[in-house]
Amino acid sequence: MQIDREQLMRRKLPPGYARVVMPLVLSILMSGVVSAVATASNIGPGASFTAAWPNAWVASWMVAFPTLLVVLPLVRRLVAIIVEQPR
Template sequence: MIPQRFTKLAFSLIMSGIMSFVISGISSFRAIGLSKDGVEAWLTGWPLTWAVAFPVVTVVAPLSQRLAKALTKAA
């Protein structure tokens, strides 16, 4: 198991992986279509998008959490 002190980093890794997978798939299929070429573009482009998404999520997630907390109130 991963030590608990790495929870936020693990969250960023998982969230960025899922989101980049979905978004790169949508972008690839919209640009190329649902074909062999589209799937190939998706699967070859996804690692790059994940490499960008991971540090972005790592930095932006705490800011987003603070903003969401500021915009909401306790019931």
Template sequence: MKPFIPQRFESLVFGLLLSGFMSCLVTLIASVLTVGIEPGLFGIWMENWFSSWLVAFPAVLVVAPLVRRIVHRLVITG
């Protein structure tokens, strides 16, 4: 696939995708554990996922730089 997003948006796209995938997976597990595998599970999951993503996306944008700095201090380079 040919890149189409300017590099200056890399951290924003990273946060968008990471928060989307993680919140999607976590809300699926939580929804299944709470409701079980029911006919309305998909709708419940999507509702929970969307509201979780609204929180997760800005949280990742704020937390990711801090985590990168911590990891940089923990990892031996070179």
């Protein structure tokens, strides 16, 4: 069963959800990368990395997501002060 593009477009969330979805996706990606780098630098690549990294990722994400929810509005304000807005 193949979903066409029009069906996919109708399944999008309303714009108000962007406040939560953006920090959610950003926190998943960033905590994954940062925890992978930290884990690899501490224990090196290999079987021990594969066993340790998922736990490090979950712990990192549990801090990253709520932090982004709180900090992102402040960051947007600071960026608006520093960067000229389009006209």
